[in-house]
Amino acid sequence: MSETTYDVIVIGAGPVGENIADRLVQGGLTAAIVERELVGGECSYWACMPTKALLRSGSALRAARQVAGAREAATGNLDAAAVLARRDSFASNWKDDGQVAWLESAGITLYRGQGRIVSERVVEVAGTSLTARHAVVVATGSSALVPDIEGLREAKPWTSREAAAASAVPGRLAIIGGGVVASEMATAYTSLGAKVTMLARDGVLHQAEPFAGERVTRALRESGVDVLVGAEALSVTRDEAGTVHLTLADGARVEADELLVAIGRTPNTQDIGLEAIGLKPGSWLTVDEALRVDGAGDWLYAAGDVNRRVLLTHQGKYQARALGDAIVARARGEQAETGPWGRHAVTADERAVPQVVFTDPEVASVGLTAAAAEEAGLRTRVIDYDLGAVSGSVLHAEGYQGHARMVVDEDRRVIVGFTLVGPDVAELIHAATIAIVGEVPIDRLWHAVPAFPTVSEVWLRLLETYGR
Structure with missing residues (x-):
């Protein structure tokens, strides 16, 4: 040697x-x-790069369909083969x-x-x-963690790897999980034409602010995803024809061509x-x-x-x-x-972790949720604002829907948590990250003037709602 x-x-x-x-x-x-x-x-x-490539085409098409003029030009469905080829390049x-x-x-x-x-x-x-x-x-x-569900390993399920690298779009995709990977892949494969069923035992994005999971759940269902909140798989089999059969705790059954397990690492x-x-x-x-x-x-x-x-x-x-x-x-x-x-x-x-979930709508967050801040013993004030009421939002989409939340530590008068839900909010989260890491006092943030007309004007509206 x-x-x-x-x-x-x-x-x-x-x-x-x-x-x-x-x-x-x-x-x-x-x-x-x-x-x-x-x-x-x-x-x-x-993970990061190929999955976001899978998601981007559907996101771009949805954005075009929300703006008059572009909507009329954006006819037809996604070209799944082209999306997969672009993913391959990434x-x-x-x-x-x-x-x-x-x-x-x-x-x-x-x-x-x-x-x-x-x-x-x-x-x-x-x-x-x-x-x-x-x-x-x-x-x-x-x-990816594969749980001890009867017959699951023998059924050869997808993990996040197979979902990110699949060479074809299954007609029916079942997903065990309701977290980030499950939600993003449900979004991606629905846009590519699959019929998706999510078994979200603990709900969708349950670790985020409640309004985030609620909005994503509603959007998934509107796009055709069958979101089964509280559902739990007891056993899984794959028959000779390749069909996956899931038996749920309540006795219900789900069939799919592929099964994605996305419950942890x-x-x-x-x-x-x-x-x-x-x-x-x-x-x-x-x-x-x-x-x-x-x-x-x-x-x-x-x-x-x-x-x-x-x-x-x-x-x-x-x-x-x-x-x-x-x-x-x-x-x-x-x-x-x-x-x-x-x-x-x-x-x-420990205090300023930013994360973006590239669903439709996107979820961008940093720091503590309101519940986590309370559990940490902080004396907080929670400020909410409708993103659709911000002037710049109408330029992004007609009928823009979104929500922003700011969690303030009242004793120090600094922000400790920030969550945004809505179209294209991913690029807004770094401002909140800087405010939290830098422990910028609320009084000082009044002097950080957001540009008009942009969605970042939500900062002004949140501060106005908070008051001086």
């Missing part, structure tokens, strides 16, 4: 691992990255040549294969032993050698604010989905930047100045 030494070894070459390695090299360290699948990871090939046809070329240009060494930790600072991959001078970082991400830590260092294989990796793994000394870190802080690509990349800089600082002996992590501590994950 050959042996090679680097300053840092990163297991996992998704967006998180790539960003960590890039930050390390820019800081003057050497980095090796280990990947068992495609360089670029889940987001590039089976996934680089499931080839990682471009990503590998980027690694090379950045000075990051790639090792292909299953990386396994065999001892402190030592990782083995494909017959090579890699030793880290400073740190090993686990950035292996997560996979599980960490990709089953086969990375955790047992060699006294940790449990298949477990989430608990970390401190420096992203150091609990119980593994000061050399092992975990970033991205695998640490379960926030399972979102942009938050994982945020962690990556902070972690890369922190490791470089420690390698330079700067920790005495800034503390073990100092300014590189990961704090945004």
Whole structure:
């Protein structure tokens, strides 16, 4: 077995691992990255990019049909084959040549294969032993969770991967789940012509503000999706003809050509050698604010989905930047100045996580919901406003419907939560993120004047409703 030494070894070459390695090299360290699948990871090939490509065509068509003049030109249905071909291009046809070329240009060494930790600072991959001078970082991400429902695995259901990469649109698609993936794929496949049935046991987007889930549920039903709130699958079979049969807890039955399971994620830590260092294989990796793994000394870190802080690509990349800089600082002996992590501590994950659900309507949120703020013991005031009453909304769509909510910490007079529901609200959420992260006082926000006529004028209306 050959042996090679680097300053840092990163297991996992998704967006998180790539960003960590890039930050390390820019800081003057050497980095090796280990990947068992495609360089670029889940987001590039089976999640963020291909799924949003699937959704965009339907979104564009709906937007055109809501504006006179464009409506008359937007006749006919989506060309499903063209949508899938566009999706393929966003996934680089499931080839990682471009990503590998980027690694090379950045000075990051790639090792292909299953990386396994065999001892402190030592990782083995494909017959090579890699030793880290400073740190090993686990950035292996997560996979779709398949629950223990009778017959489910034998029925070979889709997970988010198969839904994102499908080569054809099924006539009937059943979905177990009511969260982000379930809601987005119901939106996408309905627009592509599938008859979709959602088994949303806990409701649609139940972790968001209640009005968000209610509006998305209503829109899904109006588009033809059969949303079964409270429904739970007890057993699943797939017959010789390929039809999937689901038996529900209330005795009802659902038939479909394909079944998508979208109820959560599980960490990709089953086969990375955790047992060699006294940790449990298949477990989430608990970390401190420096992203150091609990119980593994000061050399092992975990970033991205695998640490379960926030399972979102942009938050994982945020962690990556902070972690890369922190490791470089420690390698330079700067920790005495800034503390073990100092300014590189990961704090945004705890209070200012933005998220967009690309359904129709879109849901964009950051920070705490009203309920979460109350549970946290904050004395809050909740301000709601009708987005359709904002002047700029009529330019986007006739009969624009949407809603905005601002959650204010009354003791500090700063915003701690913000949610928008409506067409094209995704691009509005960063302003709220800045306000929450910066803890901008309400009194100061009055001087941030929104442009007219834009939907962002909702900020003025929310502040007027709040009052001085």
